Amino acid sequence: MDRYARLRELRQGNAAGDDPTTPITPDGGDLELTVRCYTSRDSAEFATHRMRLHPDGTAELPHDLHAERIAAALGSFTSCLELVDSVIPALLSALPLISRRARVALDRDARGQWRIPRDRARGCCRRATFPDPTLAVEHLRDPRHALGAQSFAHDAIAGPVFAAAEAAWARARPAHPDVNRLVVEGDGIDQLWRAGIHPDDIPALAAPAAAVARPLPATYFVRMRYGAVDPDWFSTVIAARPDGEFAAWLSAREGAVPDARAWAAWLRYGVTPRDAELATERRISPDVVPAVVAATAWPPWLAARNVMAWAAAGCTPTPAHFAALARHGLEHHRPSAAAIDALIADIARDRGDPVLPRPAQPAAAPLEAEPGRTELAVLLALLGTRRQVVSRVRTGVTAIDCRALASQQSA
Numbered sequence: 001m002d003r004y005a006r007l008r009e010l011r012q013g014n015a016a017g018d019d020p021t022t023p024i025t026p027d028g029g030d031l032e033l034t035v036r037c038y039t040s041r042d043s044a045e046f047a048t049h050r051m052r053l054h055p056d057g058t059a060e061l062p063h064d065l066h067a068e069r070i071a072a073a074l075g076s077f078t079s080c081l082e083l084v085d086s087v088i089p090a091l092l093s094a095l096p097l098i099s100r101r102a103r104v105a106l107d108r109d110a111r112g113q114w115r116i117p118r119d120r121a122r123g124c125c126r127r128a129t130f131p132d133p134t135l136a137v138e139h140l141r142d143p144r145h146a147l148g149a150q151s152f153a154h155d156a157i158a159g160p161v162f163a164a165a166e167a168a169w170a171r172a173r174p175a176h177p178d179v180n181r182l183v184v185e186g187d188g189i190d191q192l193w194r195a196g197i198h199p200d201d202i203p204a205l206a207a208p209a210a211a212v213a214r215p216l217p218a219t220y221f222v223r224m225r226y227g228a229v230d231p232d233w234f235s236t237v238i239a240a241r242p243d244g245e246f247a248a249w250l251s252a253r254e255g256a257v258p259d260a261r262a263w264a265a266w267l268r269y270g271v272t273p274r275d276a277e278l279a280t281e282r283r284i285s286p287d288v289v290p291a292v293v294a295a296t297a298w299p300p301w302l303a304a305r306n307v308m309a310w311a312a313a314g315c316t317p318t319p320a321h322f323a324a325l326a327r328h329g330l331e332h333h334r335p336s337a338a339a340i341d342a343l344i345a346d347i348a349r350d351r352g353d354p355v356l357p358r359p360a361q362p363a364a365a366p367l368e369a370e371p372g373r374t375e376l377a378v379l380l381a382l383l384g385t386r387r388q389v390v391s392r393v394r395t396g397v398t399a400i401d402c403r404a405l406a407s408q409q410s411a
């Protein structure tokens, strides 16, 4: 059984699957409200009167609609005919969204902006982009979208009708105390409601972050609901760093993501998420940490931090290199990429060579005749100055075994 079956189901957008039997009000009763009644398309003047909307979609109005239709055929105007003919059908079609039971999926463009999917898009939003999912689903609930074409009815007539249905559904929203505790913000449940997320679905959205003992930010839920982060991948990584802010950040990670197991292993060593990502990008295996621990007797967190610090400077020292650094008490040395670049330029100048950058080396690379970036950087750390490294290289120490050098230094 897929632990995240409900989450995957929610993400599968299906406009055709919207429940057409969604009632107008949560209790299946009438919706009563005050509507505006215009007798001219060109005048801003209106009267107000009550309307009672029955569960079957029929409306009770203080008009004889049959007579109004005859009058309309002769050229008179009553906005209540539009109310009955356009607004109420539009409201009925929007009820799955208003009740937060619709399964809405959103598309993304190349820049990460959110888009209304083809099966729900209309003229008003076919090309629209939204900076966040909440704005996109708010648009779907907007009467302008539900009514489609430009109509007199939009704001003045449809607005209050949609607002009354929205209010009725919001009032009847279930209040589960255990669900409230899942969201960190005081108004988190409201924020999620605005984002089209029903309280009943919040536990399914929280499931991939079950390792986090504390409440999660609303942004996490919105992203988990509408984004594409893989819940299995997410749960592996979050278990290594069970933190709400990290969960919110991680929930936006999708597409080409670092290997979850490697990333989690780095996080468990206490390195920052950014460094863990750098390590996985550079294919530095977390398995190097126990080897460095064995070679140096550093605690694992220090070994991991040092592997990271050297990786950030474009270097991948071997456990033997780290052993040399440890013997020189350099466990808190932070290599500087700029200083290493300058050293490489110094050596090239010393030889009269063109200055070429030396790329980062994979950890397993055999020592070459020419010292590589990592060897030079380790030498710089051990000897202290660029000048000393240049003269050492000039004397013909080209293939440098730092172990030999280290024992030589300490002898």
Ligand SMILES: [Zn+2]
Binding pocket: 121, 122, 123, 124, 125, 126, 139, 140, 144, 145
């Ligand atoms: Zn639209």
